[in-house]
Amino acid sequence: MKVYLVSFPDDIPILKRLVKKRKEEILLSYFFLREGKPLRQVVDEISKEPKKEGSQ
Amino acid sequence: MKRRKLNKKVNLFLDSGAFSAWTQGVEIDVHDYIEFIKEHKDILEVYANLDVIGIGGKQPNRLTAERTLENQKIMEEAGLEPLPCFHFGEPFEFLQYYVENYDYVALGVAGNTGLKLVPWLNECFGQYICDGEGNPKVKVHGFAVTSLPVMLRYPWYSVDSTSWVLTSRMGSVYIPRYYNGKWVYDENSWKIAVSSRSPDKVDAGKHIDTLSPRQKQVVLDYVHNKGYKLGTSRFEKIAQTHEVKENERWAEKKPKDKTAKRLLEIIDEEGIANRYQLRDEMNIIYFQDLEKTMQEWPWPFKQKGVRGFVL
Numbered sequence: 001m002k003v004y005l006v007s008f009p010d011d012i013p014i015l016k017r018l019v020k021k022r023k024e025e026i027l028l029s030y031f032f033l034r035e036g037k038p039l040r041q042v043v044d045e046i047s048k049e050p051k052k053e054g055s056q
Numbered sequence: 057m058k059r060r061k062l063n064k065k066v067n068l069f070l071d072s073g074a075f076s077a078w079t080q081g082v083e084i085d086v087h088d089y090i091e092f093i094k095e096h097k098d099i100l101e102v103y104a105n106l107d108v109i110g111i112g113g114k115q116p117n118r119l120t121a122e123r124t125l126e127n128q129k130i131m132e133e134a135g136l137e138p139l140p141c142f143h144f145g146e147p148f149e150f151l152q153y154y155v156e157n158y159d160y161v162a163l164g165v166a167g168n169t170g171l172k173l174v175p176w177l178n179e180c181f182g183q184y185i186c187d188g189e190g191n192p193k194v195k196v197h198g199f200a201v202t203s204l205p206v207m208l209r210y211p212w213y214s215v216d217s218t219s220w221v222l223t224s225r226m227g228s229v230y231i232p233r234y235y236n237g238k239w240v241y242d243e244n245s246w247k248i249a250v251s252s253r254s255p256d257k258v259d260a261g262k263h264i265d266t267l268s269p270r271q272k273q274v275v276l277d278y279v280h281n282k283g284y285k286l287g288t289s290r291f292e293k294i295a296q297t298h299e300v301k302e303n304e305r306w307a308e309k310k311p312k313d314k315t316a317k318r319l320l321e322i323i324d325e326e327g328i329a330n331r332y333q334l335r336d337e338m339n340i341i342y343f344q345d346l347e348k349t350m351q352e353w354p355w356p357f358k359q360k361g362v363r364g365f366v367l
Binding site: 001002003004005006007013014015017018019020021022023024025026027028029030031032033034039040043046047 | 071073074216218333344347353
């Protein structure tokens with residue numbers, strides 16, 4: 001069973017956390033993608049090599 | 057337009073967000089949705105039909121099922137292959153149609169949880185999706201399947217869940233059961249509050265501080281085994297003029313009285329008790345481990361009673 005973890009497309013830190021932990025299956029909703037950052041840009045940003053996350 | 061190749065590390069599933077749109081009274085235009093998918097098709101692993109969940113504030117019914125099927129056809133005529141969606145409350149003939157004509161279908165629970173959902177899923181899987189041996193005839197995706205017992209009971213090909221992040225933000229982490237020296241994922245796992253600021257701190261058996269010593273040790277062993285620490289914080293009432301340091305944060309809203317002291321959390325050691333980011337990570341790991349321990353799809357669905365079914 002594949003488990004897609006749901007995230008909001010504009011929450012880049014959360015998406016980066018998923019990628020950092022090598023969680024590849026992610027579900028995003030079109031409803032939240034209509035406004036805000038373009039999806040291509042979101043995917044590009046989260047696919048960059050992760051920097052070590054700061055404490056807060 | 058020439059597109060730059062993306063260094064893609066994700067398998068994206070796009071759903072329409074129809075349920076969120078419905079709850080907010082917003083209507084999504086199917087042609088806008090089609091345009092968006094065409095623009096991003098190369099980075100989408102799966103995309104769902106624009107499902108119609110409620111019309112006139114009503115729950116899914118025959119009319120919504122017909123409108124959902126219409127959207128399926130409109131999207132297909134536009135050259136797309138959306139994942140068809142069937143919802144709780146819609147006539148089963150639509151599910152039958154999808155099972156007979158597609159190899160991957162989605163079930164939407166439309167906000168229903170608890171014992172109402174189990175008989176419906178039993179009928180979906182028992183009567184329409186699975187053959188006489190209980191083996192699924194098609195791949196099934198479960199929209200918003202947040203309940204672990206529901207996740208484990210049916211032969212889903214895929215599910216999606218927001219519970220990993222919601223659980224973390226509520227100050228909790230998932231902990232598998234521990235039997236005979238093994239972490240067990242095929243039973244309902246614990247959701248244990250660990251946050252230093254959790255309101256559950258006073259409820260026996262809900263917060264790590266209110267578990268029995270043995271239970272607490274099991275939780276700590278799991279946390280350490282995954283490379284994390286619980287972390288420690290101290291709390292002090294301090295003047296509002298205090299300059300917050302890097303290892304500190306306010307633990308309550310600013311009092312109206314400017315002279316009143318305000319609660320400050322001082323983090324002595326970072327861990328899942330005081331960093332939600334680390335709880336997020338632990339819950340991601342939990343779901344990854346859960347996926348790995350699930351038996352490989354397809355597996356036969358066996359009708360079981362719903363007594364004692366805790367959701």
